[in-house]
Amino acid sequence: MLKLAIDFGTSVTKIYKIGSGIVLAESTCVTVQKETGEIRAFGNEAKRLLGKTAELTDVCFPVYEGEIVNERYAAALLEYFLGKIVRRTFAVEVLFCVPCAASAQLREKYCRVAKSVGLSRVRFAETPYLVALGQDVPLSESNPVFALDIGAGKTSAAVFSLDGVIAGLTMNVGGNNMDVHIIDHIAETYNLKIGSQTSEKLKNTVGSLIPSDNQSTIINGRDITTGNPRSVAVSSSDILFPIRIYADKIAEYAGLVLRKLPAEVSAAMVKNGVFLAGGVAGIAGFGDYMADKLGMEIHVTGDPQMAVVLGGGRAIGNQSLLARIEME
Ligand SMILES: Nc1ncnc2c1ncn2[C@@H]1O[C@H](COP(=O)(O)OP(=O)(O)OP(=O)(O)O)[C@@H](O)[C@H]1O
Ligand SMILES: [Mg+2]
Known part of the structure; x- marks a missing residue:
């Protein structure tokens, strides 16, 4: 069975295909003819039209702040992306990378969208875990990790171990x-x-x-x-x-997560530092700024925008690990 990890981001959809690596990174965007609802352009081509369309055309982002806000457009876009990377004669198992503590309602939306495009098996994992996996951070019950994923519409901050999330927050900032x-x-x-x-x-x-x-x-x-x-x-x-206004907000929220930690977990944080992912972590000086604000060591992931889907790829390629971290 073909296996994919999909990070359906507010701004960019990233897809990892087992055996090939990251095979797609395109804008989560469609253009729609207002009167008929017909989709005219998908992905990067649609995003290029943002702010340039005439009155009869809308540019729509079917994922907003981590939520699927338009299932029909989300399904059409997913079908378009899948068409670019897989031959649809194969059965496909997919791992969706979802925000920390994604609601059952959101996961149901993902399932409906996936079913409508013929994806046979759907699983879910929260982005902070995937950030850690993508960086080869050893996960265990006794080694808590702090990961911060700062996307276009959403920031997830969580301290977790293989035992589960110890403290976490998601906020609509990005x-x-x-x-x-x-x-x-x-x-x-x-x-x-x-x-x-x-x-x-x-x-x-x-x-x-x-x-x-x-x-x-x-x-x-x-x-x-x-x-x-x-x-x-x-x-x-x-x-x-x-830029700094929102960097300060993110640091403030990360500080709230840190202050909820039991003492032994705080002690581990001093040793392990914070793993920073998401496109916004690509801003020059972001890591040092957070290190200064939080008083902790910061590890900016190699290609921060791809860090989550890279971890998704690792997870879907390792069934026993996936069984430990997936959301039921
Ligand atoms: N080099 C860079 N410097 C600053 N910001 C960047 C850079 N590269 C990308 N970004 C920004 O990162 C955001 C996209 O990051 P990412 O792909 O992680 O978000 P997403 O997964 O689509 O959104 P979300 O996780 O909120 O649903 C956009 O706001 C984009 O402008
Ligand atoms: Mg994201």
Whole structure:
């Protein structure tokens, strides 16, 4: 049986195929004709249209803050992605990577979506476990691990061992909040209206939590007063503020998790540090910033955006391990 791990992210869907590795990373996005509901474009092609479509077309993200908000579009998108990577004559077992403490209701939605695209066996695991697995962190009952997954719409923070989650939190904070705040900040500072694609690209190229960083890039938008197209040069320090607000929120939540820990687990945290994953962990200086705020050692995973699905791949390839960590 063909085995896949799927991380159906708010922003990006990642798929790991046993025997091949990571085979897909595409925007979780479709464009839809408003009147008929017909899907016109999928994945990256759909995302490129964000902010550029005419009135008759909508750009939709069927996963929002970790929740499936539109099952029909989610199923169509999943079918499109599967069509790119597997020949559908095979039976497929799939592990969905879901936020920490994902509700039974959310898992039912995943099951319905999976069934409608012909996936025969569906399993679930929470992202913090998968972050650890992807980094080859030895999991046992006596070795608690702290993992923080910071995505586009959701941040999961959890301390867990093979025995289960000891303390954890999921919050609706992520890269999308930063992008929206950057749009407002650029409007106030430069009197320039920019779109969300421009804002995201700006964050991902020059965004930094290192105050002395001074990379810059040219961005284009619409002058708020004249309405004319205009460009400005924006540097890392110009967008430090809207990024730092959310980094501080994330540190605050991570601190809440730490303060719930029994003493022996706290002691283990001093030794093990925190594993940081999710696309937002790619911001320059993010690891050092968190280390300073939390007073702990931080390990930023190799390719943070792929860390969860990499762990998903490890889990679905190891049935006895999966049996220990999967959500029933
Ligand atoms: N180099 C980078 N610097 C800053 N942010 C980045 C970088 N690369 C990606 N991101 C941001 O990371 C987010 C996507 O990360 P990820 O793929 O982990 O999220 P997701 O899994 O789709 O969302 P969620 O887990 O919240 O459902 C986006 O907000 C994206 O802009
Ligand atoms: Mg994610």
